[in-house]
Amino acid sequence: MNLPRRSPLMLQIATGDPRPINRQIVDGVKRLIASGELVVGAGLPSVRGLATQLAVNPNTVAKAYTELTTEGWLDARAGLGLFVATPRQRLSDTERERRLNEAVVRFVGDVISLGYPDQVLLDRVAAELTLIAPKHRG
Structure with a gap:
């Protein structure tokens, strides 16, 4: 099965930002989803792919992706990767x-x-x- 190539996320990491890098990634992905730039079902780059794109440690990206998945922003599909989840009220x-x-x-x-x-x-x-x-x- 051929999977579509994942486009780079339009995220920027600011070295002068007081937020940790993983927080900048989380906030950036949430912003892309809220703005409609990332639609439901859209695939995200792999941990390694995004880490390479942003020139950050893969563990930093993995931590951000885990938080986004836990909060319901992303769905993890075994063997396929991460995708934008169907919206739901994520917080009380x-x-x-x-x-x-x-x-x-x-x-x-x-x-x-x-x-x-x-x-x-x-x-x-x-x-x-x-x-x-x-x-x-x-």
């Missing part, structure tokens, strides 16, 4: 709320010292949401 309402609060507090802490007016920040967040996840906007 309480956990979603906790993570939202954590992200908002972190974001505000990161941008408050930049000195932008609140409306500029709100407009930028709204524009990013529209760009990244238009199907989630209400």
Whole structure:
């Protein structure tokens, strides 16, 4: 059986990013799925393939893929690889709320010292949401 060749993921690792590399991979894959760039059933590169593409340790990619699979973002198919999973509510309402609060507090802490007016920040967040996840906007 011929499997389709897997395209490289459009992920970038930033050395100046305070997040660990595996977190950057997890966040990047989630973003690609949320934006529709990775659709349900799309295959992901192998651990070794993505590690080579990003010039990182394969264990780092394996850790990220394990987290994405555990959270329900990816399905592992024995002998075939990893694929984007069918969407489902991956987290409880309480956990979603906790993570939202954590992200908002972190974001505000990161941008408050930049000195932008609140409306500029709100407009930028709204524009990013529209760009990244238009199907989630209400």
